[in-house]
Amino acid sequence: MIRISIDAMGGDFGPAIVIPGMATALERHPDIRFVIFGREEEVKPILARHQALSDASTFHHCDVAVRMDEKPSQALRSGRWKSSMWRAIEAVKTGEADACVSAGNTGALMAMSKFCLRTMANVERPAIAGIWPTLRGESIVLDIGATIGADAQQLVDYAVMGAAMARSLFEIERPTIGLLNVGVEEIKGQDDVKDAARILREIPLPSLEYFGFVEGNDIGKGTVDVVVTEGFAGNIALKAAEGTAKQFAQYLREAMGRTLMAKIGYIFAKGAFDRLREKMDPRKTNGGVFLGLNGVVIKSHGGTDAFGFAAAIDVGYDMAHNKLLEKIAADLSHFHKSPVGAAFQGETESDAEAEIEQQESK
Template identity: 55%
Template sequence: MADTIRISVDAMGGDVGPRVAIEGAALALRELRNSSFLFHGREAEITPLLDKFPDLKKVSRVIHCDNVISMDDKPSQALRKGRGNSSMWMALQSVKDGEADVAISGGNTGALMAMATFCLRPMEGISRPAIAAIWPTLRADIVVLDVGATIGGDAKQLVDFSILGAALARALFDMETPSVGLLNVGTEEMKGHDEVREAAALLTTASGAGFRYHGFVEGDDIGKGTVDVIVTEGFAGNIALKTAEGTARQIGTYFRTALKADLFSKLGALLAGKALNALRRKLDPRNVNGGVFLGLNGIVIKSHGGTDEVGFKSALSLAYEMARSRLIDKISEGMQRFPAFPGTPAAPLPTDREAKPA
């Protein structure tokens, strides 16, 4: 029997509170049988919800925490008031202490990044952590990072993100040498900021050290799935992510409206029901919910704060897969393959300008 994957949950994070976390875990447990859960938060709110799901309750433990980080707290404020005694901090601390294999929260993104960086610390050789998203494309799912952890980025950070993204692709997609592309305003070598061109030169030299450097890619290459990993800094990455999610919802709305336009449209929808249901699932952002914090000494998953139990279940499934596939070990292996980058500074904590809530 496979080892149990222990998932630490900030049950109070997100827009709705513990209901989404508990109901999402109950859904996930149907597929993730060899898993257990640590729910951190206000016991009086969590326990009655957990009582509704006996199977989940058998493999769960509630750790009471009075303090909750709000969605409006700045990262620095969250560190001051929540370090050591909030549901978010305790979920991370469980990973640090070895009580859990992975932590997940739907709370304030900036606060979570600040706390995770402070609690788990960046891995040796990584200047700053990143948030990676699993992105559905016309070809296959790919990895896109950074999607919001760090605003701006120098060549060193873009190289770090390439190593981290390639390690995630190897862990998630079971591929030995994933292709990596740098997001740019064009594919020509002379285009882009100095930092992007410098990172491109470094990645060209190191191509083959756990990944294959493809070159520059443009925005439309994300949906095409041109490469396995697309690397950018957090400002552009977060805009791309939110644009894609909004476009998916827009297309879905247009689609539903068109199918109800007249009798013939409704009849066509009835006849094509199976195919249309598959398309709806493909366009549903809840099915790819969850960003992976990469570059820390522990695995952290960020769920969208406004998702429902279906979306939280998807994030839990991602958390399970990251722990099961030994993500941290694969990142360490990737770092060993990559040539040393001179003058790597210690990673500072995120400021209130960085890691804006997603």
């Protein structure tokens, strides 16, 4: 049995999307049990329409819902201990749930997750890892926006954690790792990236295979199983890819409706276009994983529909079922015990809040 805690109030549409998404996920994974947090007057009427889901769920009323435009530091101070987001994360900390899924405010979710769950031993900063559709299938890209900037040691931690996620999600014994850079030559790039490459070359890890530098066009090709970068570049790459996909789809729609012959051609090629649409559907890869925390937290896209939210729950299920945290802890321990692996000291609660406010100012 896998227990998933749900922030039912998160996202652009709240329970109207979250609850049907949970029902879809339950059909795929009958061994899921849900712990739902939200406003009773909004959640209960929708939950009552899904009897099987209701039977597989425990509900907890929460008065507060974190707004999508709320600053992380503000949400942390005002929503702690009583919001649906905090309570869903806390359920992982207390052992009531194996993973948490929310479509709420990304910054607030990361801030609360870091504050509530704390980072794992020797991990200074968590990362958000996203699933990226490629020509080979799927790859993992991290960090896609948790923090701005990363030094060499943090990039190596991201590589280790991303490899553990690839092993859990794709069941690859030794995933290939690439560091995102402005070129594949060893002399190119920032010093932190070059230092991270040197560390990964010098420390043979049984859990991953270091490929080398990769460029932006390698992400879509699927050149490696895991692409590692810092949050600023990763988030830009993600938004650029999403925008390009929408741009291409718009061009295609306009071209297919431009002339009578184009419309007739579309009819004959409809099967191929349907397959293309399915391949490019962002809902299928919805669900960013917060890595580096003492618990599994999944961020769903705030504007997704029920199908997309179900996909985010699928990711949480796989991470819990395949024991992601145990893999990460073992791999990080192996690295930090090596001669060049540096151990990071845990932060105090005040340090965590200061880090959140510092990130907001960047």
